[in-house]
Amino acid sequence: MICNFFGSMLYFRIMNRGKPQKYLSLSEEILALARELSLREGDALPSERCLSERFGCNHLTVRKALRVLAERNRIHRVPSRGSYFGPAPAPLRSSNRIGFIFPDDEIFYYRIFASVERVIASRGMHPVVHLTGGSEMRELELLDYFDCSGTLALIAVPNRLCADRYRKLNIPTLFFDTRLPDLDIPQVVTDDSAGAFAATEQLILRGHIRIAHIGNEYDFTGEQRLNGFLDALRKHGLRPDRSLIRMRYPSREWGYHAARELFALPRPPTAIFCSNDTIASGVVNFCADKSLRIPADLSVVGFGNTQTAEYLNLSSVSQNTDRITGAICSNLELLLKGGRVPPLTVIPTSCISRASVADCAKPSRGRGRT
Template sequence: MLPKYMVLVNWIRDRIKSQELKYGEKLSSEKELGQMFSVSRQTVRQAINVLVQEGLLESRQGSGTYVTRKIATAHTPQMVIGVISTYVNDYIFSGILRGVENVLTENGYSMQLAFTHNHIESEKKALTNMMSHGVDGLIVEPAKSGLPSPNMDLYNEALHEGLPLLFFNTYYPALPLPHVALDDMATGLAATEHLIRAGHRRVAGIFKLDDYQGRLRYAGYIRALMNAGIELDDDLVLWYSTEDFSDGFSAEKFQGRLQDATAIFCYNDQIALQAVAALRELGKQVPQDVSVVSVDNSDLAKLCEVPLTSVAHPMEDLGMTAAQNLLRLIQDPTFNATVDFPPHLVERGSVCPPRSL
């Protein structure tokens, strides 16, 4: 016959396993459990201590006892990797996803794909769906990575369950999870230094506020200015969000903020095209009046009316590396899967010295 405390231990285990007691949920009080099982509070404490030692429960002084993780059940590999991307257009994302798919297919895995359009709620639905279907791992481009996320509970649940998860293209800096991305701070540094070497000191910047890449590229931009002894001018910095992008950058907006700039570092090629068009409306030529450097080295940079100097995005290589590193994480959870690709600047015809030189 089982000791009374073990009856309670098994009862709590079963409810965690069936998710009647979910991660983060507070357990009934010692008094309530004692009454339910007709045992003393000492017996209840003995049962709780067993589950605390197993890492299933956590006792918080003055607050109670909480479920800290689900029971790890035997996981039969599904040979399915969940991939969550912000977009699927023909910009850089098709190349990234092609790289991911090629590696997964070569290794016998299929890909379950979801797109968030950089919306937090869509990310939540995708994560919940994939985690409930028992994927073997997740490759995620987080939505609005530059802002606090209400989906941290899901990511923390994945951490507690030991689900292999890797961020690509960007990441949430608050989470101890690996990422595979372009080194965005070094990218901002390299692009801005290129403009400074051409003789520019009035260097403007356009950055994305709600994605962490924008903040890192801004940090690189600031570092380049400081290294050159150039004081940051807030009037030469323009921030935008995901929702702002569809409105575009009008000539009026440029005239109001960036009219004194002789050069602009743009967050990506899409923004650079809008910048070139706005400058043209203002009667300014690229690069004679304003030099422009952007990021991604996409087809947009090559086909722009003035071919753009742009920092290359690793695209397919990034996707392949993300998939390869996730598969290694599945085999070895201690593997350091983080990779930051160094920037490579591709020079074209959008940069020249300022007219005053």
């Protein structure tokens, strides 16, 4: 159940879409330009930048106009190359290409990809990897590309804003790490809520009461880890403190910035549970800059048990990547053979204890307890 703590903590993307006729009329102007340039099917259209300058509008309006034309099959788009006049070439299903879509270059995704790639390569299949940078538009373009380029199957960490496009895909698709519960697409996920609960409870049992959480507010995974954190506090009779929760990006920079905000409070936390190891590394960097000792002054726990956690000697939640890889590969094989694939595979987590957690010290000046 999605947490309603302190009101909605979901991320709502708000775009200034302007007048609806602007990009619609622009799409017709682009077609007129194609005729003026005597473009034939397969010829490249001018770049988005050139179109923006020619028609005096911003690049978002141009992208929306091009998407309208792509949906009407008047043009087709190739990621990282551009837009081309005419419909996309007929797909060639014999390509043996397996598409991968990741939101970023998080080390956890690389570890999963590296393991899956070894398996699919041994079976004569070839990976095609793209990163979206969290961009909804970028992901939609990639889905269009994979859907018409002869891709044999797609493995994705999906953006919920692209759910409708995933629903219309004509290629076998698997999700992992992030759930879209309303879609009839097989999904492999870790038990994020249980992992966060166990990590937080570990801190509580070590005597910590003022426990902060730094997480990612933009996806289902971040929500589940926040829910587990809050459930652990409630189980032990601790009232969640809004000032100790920082939700935004899954990045090292955000971890550093959020830690700085937390330690500007009159009563800073004695422990921080981070929703991934990358965020935790930002917290560690902040502590080093401010001469805060881990774990004497602050206990820190991450999530993912990546090489970052191993290098920093950081307690973390293991997502059991070997089991995730095994589930992805077995589900992919079933999918390609037309077999019955489990709709949801949940991989259990486990806590890995290292040197970043200690018993809570007695409260010192400026560090009170509830």
